[in-house]
Amino acid sequence: MSYVKGLKCRECHRYYPAEATYVCEFCFGSLEVDYDYDKIASVISRQKISSGPKSIWRYRELLPIDGDPTVGFHAGLTPLFKADNLARELGMKELYIKDDSVCHPTLSFKDRVVAVALTKAKELGFSTVACASTGNLAGSVSAQAAWAGLNRFIFIPADLELGKVVGSLTYAPNLVAVEGNYDDVNRLCAEIAARYRWAFVNINIRPYYAEGSKTYGYEIAEQLGWRTPDHIVVPAASGSLLTKIWKAFNEFHKLGLVGPVRTRMHAAQAEGCGPIVTALKEKSDIIRPVKPKTIAKSLAIGNPADGIYALDAIKQSGGSGESVTDQEIIDAIKLLARTEGIFTETAGGVTMASAKKLIESGVIPKNESCVICITGNGLKTQEAVTDHIGRPYRIKPSLDSFEKELRGGSKIKEEVWQSK
Numbered sequence: 001m002s003y004v005k006g007l008k009c010r011e012c013h014r015y016y017p018a019e020a021t022y023v024c025e026f027c028f029g030s031l032e033v034d035y036d037y038d039k040i041a042s043v044i045s046r047q048k049i050s051s052g053p054k055s056i057w058r059y060r061e062l063l064p065i066d067g068d069p070t071v072g073f074h075a076g077l078t079p080l081f082k083a084d085n086l087a088r089e090l091g092m093k094e095l096y097i098k099d100d101s102v103c104h105p106t107l108s109f110k111d112r113v114v115a116v117a118l119t120k121a122k123e124l125g126f127s128t129v130a131c132a133s134t135g136n137l138a139g140s141v142s143a144q145a146a147w148a149g150l151n152r153f154i155f156i157p158a159d160l161e162l163g164k165v166v167g168s169l170t171y172a173p174n175l176v177a178v179e180g181n182y183d184d185v186n187r188l189c190a191e192i193a194a195r196y197r198w199a200f201v202n203i204n205i206r207p208y209y210a211e212g213s214k215t216y217g218y219e220i221a222e223q224l225g226w227r228t229p230d231h232i233v234v235p236a237a238s239g240s241l242l243t244k245i246w247k248a249f250n251e252f253h254k255l256g257l258v259g260p261v262r263t264r265m266h267a268a269q270a271e272g273c274g275p276i277v278t279a280l281k282e283k284s285d286i287i288r289p290v291k292p293k294t295i296a297k298s299l300a301i302g303n304p305a306d307g308i309y310a311l312d313a314i315k316q317s318g319g320s321g322e323s324v325t326d327q328e329i330i331d332a333i334k335l336l337a338r339t340e341g342i343f344t345e346t347a348g349g350v351t352m353a354s355a356k357k358l359i360e361s362g363v364i365p366k367n368e369s370c371v372i373c374i375t376g377n378g379l380k381t382q383e384a385v386t387d388h389i390g391r392p393y394r395i396k397p398s399l400d401s402f403e404k405e406l407r408g409g410s411k412i413k414e415e416v417w418q419s420k
């Protein structure tokens with residue numbers, strides 16, 4: 001059962017059949033999946049969603065597939081929790097973390113989009129899948145395509161973190177390290193996609209892939225008790241996730257599942273690659289491409305495909321954006337770990353640091369609710385923090401050595417050393 005009307009040009013609104021295509025032939029606008037919402041409204045309900053699968057597929061009616069899902073049965077439905085320790089530190093009343101650092105199977109929100117993309121690729125008859133990746137997509141396509149028995153080609157910038165390379169290569173894809181940045185990789189992949197009948201998840205089947213990001217937004221609304229927050233801080237690379245969370249909230253409202261959407265969307269980027277936030281601050285409608293220079297490699301897209309749509313969503317919602325330095329990213333990774341016990345990657349550091357700035361500057365008022373989007377796992381970008389977290393104490397295997405090394409002149413407070 002499909003609820004898809006077709007692909008619709010975001011610029012001139014022409015319709016196309018739901019095939020492996022992504023640009024409008026008339027105006028070169030990008031294509032987006034459009035649905036028959038009346039039909040969806042007649043079958044969907046809070047109760048039906050709540051009793052559905054414990055994965056992204058509980059929102060299947062709002063995802064662009066024709067038959068039953070075939071990939072990613074455990075992706076999504078990650079924790080959303082009230083972050084009271086962090087809230088206390090920042091002086092906030094109602095602060096939440098949506099934690100995709102534990103998404104199945106590869107510990108980032110990319111597992112959502114890949115589950116949808118590969119299910120669609122199979123429906124469209126592809127046996128080979130591919131992607132251009134800033135890191136997390138590489139791991140997720142490698143893993144989920146391995147499980148689905150698809151051939152896989154993964155293209156990454158050659159300077160990626162070791163954790164991302166190993167986290168892809170272990171699944172035995174054809175991993176191609178391109179000597180260039182992500183924007184170079186993406187350009188090359190568009191050429192390859194034009195030549196071979198492969199499903200590039202974020203190029204020729206991008207309209208379907210991108211819809212997977214909506215599930216992150218649906219879950220937030222459902223887990224907050226069928227409401228949307230006052231604020232949400234979202235990391236932006238291509239700008240797709242931010243755009244789709246906004247779409248998700250508004251679809252839920254259109255279907256009567258939540259009340260009016262008053263959420264302000266805030267973009268988080270690194271200073272070394274912040275074309276969307278720069279456009280916001282300069283009040284410009286044009287996104288000027290940049291050459292990325294940041295430790296947040298998973299967000300290092302200098303020419304963001306959905307940048308203008310992210311800008312639109314931010315403006316419509318009355319939101320804003322903030323960018324942060326490498327040092328602020330590292331400090332924020334440590335802050336989240338120390339307060340909430342979560343080890344996020346550099347992208348999460350960008351989001352956490354941006355949220356902190358927005359709260360401290362009053363853009364996000366302390367008495368309003370806010371969700372911080374943590375989208376990836378810290379074990380994959382260990383080199384970012386390795387030199388900033390100290391070292392283990394090193395001792396001989398004796399009580400004497402233990403006490404001498406730790407108790408003698410250390411910073412550990414005296415009350416800890418109460419004897420039995």
Ligand SMILES: *Cc1c(COP(=O)(O)O)cnc(C)c1O
Nearest residue numbers: 136237238239240241347375376
């Ligand atoms: C890809 C990615 C994002 C943002 O992706 P968009 O291209 O803006 O949709 C955010 N966080 C992590 C960890 C990512 O891997």
Ligand SMILES: [Zn+2]
Nearest residue numbers: 009012024027
């Ligand atoms: Zn068009």
